Amino acid sequence: MQAAVYVVSIDPQASTVWWANRITDLPFDFSQEHESPEHLAVLKDTGAKVVVIANQKGGVGKTTVTLNLGAVVADILKVSGRLRYVFIDTPGSLQDENLLLEALRYAHEVILPMPPEPLAFDPTGRTITKLIEPTGLPYRVLLNNWDPRDGMTDLEQTREYIAAQGWPILESVVRRYKVHTRASAEGKVVTQYEDNLPYCKARQDFYRLAAELGYCGDC
Numbered sequence: 001m002q003a004a005v006y007v008v009s010i011d012p013q014a015s016t017v018w019w020a021n022r023i024t025d026l027p028f029d030f031s032q033e034h035e036s037p038e039h040l041a042v043l044k045d046t047g048a049k050v051v052v053i054a055n056q057k058g059g060v061g062k063t064t065v066t067l068n069l070g071a072v073v074a075d076i077l078k079v080s081g082r083l084r085y086v087f088i089d090t091p092g093s094l095q096d097e098n099l100l101l102e103a104l105r106y107a108h109e110v111i112l113p114m115p116p117e118p119l120a121f122d123p124t125g126r127t128i129t130k131l132i133e134p135t136g137l138p139y140r141v142l143l144n145n146w147d148p149r150d151g152m153t154d155l156e157q158t159r160e161y162i163a164a165q166g167w168p169i170l171e172s173v174v175r176r177y178k179v180h181t182r183a184s185a186e187g188k189v190v191t192q193y194e195d196n197l198p199y200c201k202a203r204q205d206f207y208r209l210a211a212e213l214g215y216c217g218d219c
């Protein structure tokens with residue numbers, strides 16, 4: 001049976017494959033394609049929605065968002081009989097810009113994870129103005145790794161900055177939870193987290209995100 005979700009990484013750093021290989025019962029199809037990104041061209045004919053997760057700033061949560069959003073969408077769609085969504089994890093460096101440009105050729109939409117920190121503003125802006133906007137693709141910034149214990153100030157100031165730039169932004173925020181940081185070593189994605197409170201809250205952020213994005217089948 002064809003999985004509804006396919007996750008692909010074109011990051012030569014290969015942390016996605018390291019994580020994916022540790023997961024038992026991977027809820028989606030997965031492959032690593034940085035050596036042959038042109039393989040992504042086949043995606044054009046699948047009828048699936050291709051979503052690129054991008055930000056040339058390293059460590060903003062691209063891999064975390066790609067794998068967990070992929071898992072949640074796979075869980076929502078269950079067995080669909082055909083490929084519905086492709087999530088492409090991309091490199092967080094200027095050196096690998098060509099790989100990101102290749103992925104954008106096959107994309108329908110781009111999500112840019114970004115922490116609510118001023119150090120992320122310029123690299124995110126560069127990614128948007130130099131690479132994403134020239135493609136004409138729809139894109140949205142996703143605030144990731146916000147720690148509610150720090151209060152609202154960083155979040156509000158980052159939202160104000162993003163609004164001033166005129167970048168589209170998702171309402172959903174992915175909060176910082178230690179469980180996300182540990183999940184790669186434990187070989188888990190959010191749908192496989194335990195059922196206690198912090199894990200539920202961490203998981204909820206991704207279901208809310210999938211719903212806001214409209215990646216929930218025919219709902």
Ligand SMILES: Nc1ncnc2c1ncn2[C@@H]1O[C@H](COP(=O)(O)OP(=O)(O)OP(=O)(O)O)[C@@H](O)[C@H]1O
Binds near residue numbers: 013093144
């Ligand atoms: N919401 C979150 N809560 C807790 N930890 C997070 C969260 N998002 C990301 N992290 C942690 O931050 C680190 C960087 O995340 P990740 O590897 O997903 O970023 P990346 O953008 O893919 O990095 P790179 O550019 O190197 O590929 C990881 O240790 C990850 O576990």
Ligand SMILES: [Mg+2]
Binds near residue numbers: 011015064089090092
């Ligand atoms: Mg990564």
